Amino acid sequence: MERHLLLTMGGDGGESWNLRFVAGFFRRKAALRLTLFYVVPDAYASGPGEVILSDVQMRHGLEQLAGARRWAVEHGFVPEYVETHAVPRQFGVVRDIVEEAHRGLYDAVVSGRRYLGWLEQTYTTSVSRGLLGEEIAFPLWVCHQPEPDLSDVLLCVDGSGENLRMADHVGFMLAAPGAEDHTVTLLHCREPGNGGGQHVGVGADDAPLSGEEAIAAAREAVLANGVDESRVRVLVLRARDRADKAETILRVAEQDRFAVVAVGRRTALPDTLMRRMFGRSVSERLHDRVNRFSLWVSK
Template identity: 35%
Template sequence: MEKHLLVAVGDEYQTSQSLRFVHQFFTARPDLKLTLFYVVPRRPDWRLDPINLEANPEAIVHIEQDKAAHGLPAMEKAKEWLFSMGFAKEQVRVKFSQGKLGTVKEIIKESEEGLYDAAVLGRRGLSWFEEMVTDSVSHRILWEQLTFPIWICRNPQRERKNVLVCVDGSEECMRVADHVGFMLRNEPGHDITLLHVCSDDRCIDAEMIFGRAMSEIKANDIADDRISIKVLTSPNPAKSILHEAEARRYAAVAIGRTSHRPSTLKHIFASTSLKILRGIEGAALWLCK
């Protein structure tokens, strides 16, 4: 089954961690469709508000100049690199955004309207997400409107493989389990480990934690011998997850985000997810709501 990824690309395509991760992670490339997405950034020296572009022709001139000077060359080079890495021309398309909503919101808008299987962010992914969790408007978008999986790639290392799926029995974790199963169904080189971190020795029923998650994964035709489970006990789940990801050299860590709106910014991502986001290195973080 075809998988369609939205891959955010910036000016410096050659350092694009999103492109590198996709190339390194997937081997069944004929099943993959990529849309390279370039958002023309708002330049401080424009001193223009491009929100109402129809009423601001000067903004359009600046945007088109920036697109021609930076966006088009970057996208052409990114396509050429992908073609040299074995992707067929019909698998790759490019799309530009005038950036009138800002980078974060343009990515969200395109991801939702395009019904992509995931949005992939690279080098600047962390700064974009920190913008989302520190800005009140983006904060509301993150918790109420983000309806697609998003991957943040942090210096992906070529030799890593497999996916660590963090589960706690929640609906969000069921969705992330299904997402991982779907993305790995034709990737036999990657196995899946379901991980639950208990805060003390009194872990809740493992069957409840792992049973349905395993069913979601198996529904994607993932063989039993590709799935394992692991339970850790720690007062600091984020630290344990990061340690496990590094020790076992996972290519990706997948985690569900709560659908409940936090009472303060301090509790965004239920703290654990945000700590993993900030601490992960050499791998990608897959987030599902």
């Protein structure tokens, strides 16, 4: 079964980090279908449902996509499996990406750091953070400058339904032909004094899971996709709170040189006094501090 990825493209063509990450992470490209998606930023509406876009603006967008497609084919992707799609901005870049992702039923949306930097300069906002805040039904990959020799995945386990969906996604992607050399480490951060029998999260059926149950459920979700059990290992470490968990994840990712850190993101609290008291989620902290690896997030 092919894996279909939606890559958000900016003004850098084949230099985009998301495209370079996908090309380096997947050694064989035959099972990958790419849609290179460009939101042309300077469209405007002349009336309800009408969007005006000049020929020059659209031509520039198509040129960027053509350059990215050419780079992808030169680096091993099947020409028939690399599609391009340029659209005028209608609801805002983030919402336009979300609409396309839901409409196309992609296996993941893949954003690159250079694209995000360009958008931040243009719209004074972060698209990746905007996507994290959206109600999305697809995994999100935030890619940074890739190191071609990195290949392994650090899957953070907390027992939540979102985490189990990410475990299933990791297993599905790593069961692709040519991904046999990629390993998965299940990292569970346990609070001091919290033994394996105490509840740490909520599973897909809303039943509380203990630490050992959460690890077992995530492992089963990965293996169910066809990943060999020899490629999966478990690491349990102590962490006091969200901030300490994020620091622990970053430390492990850096010292063991993982290509990907994968997390499940629970629905965030609104920006209220409660949110400010309890702080940001682990995925938000990782997003702010991530370096040298890509962040995979599932809701």
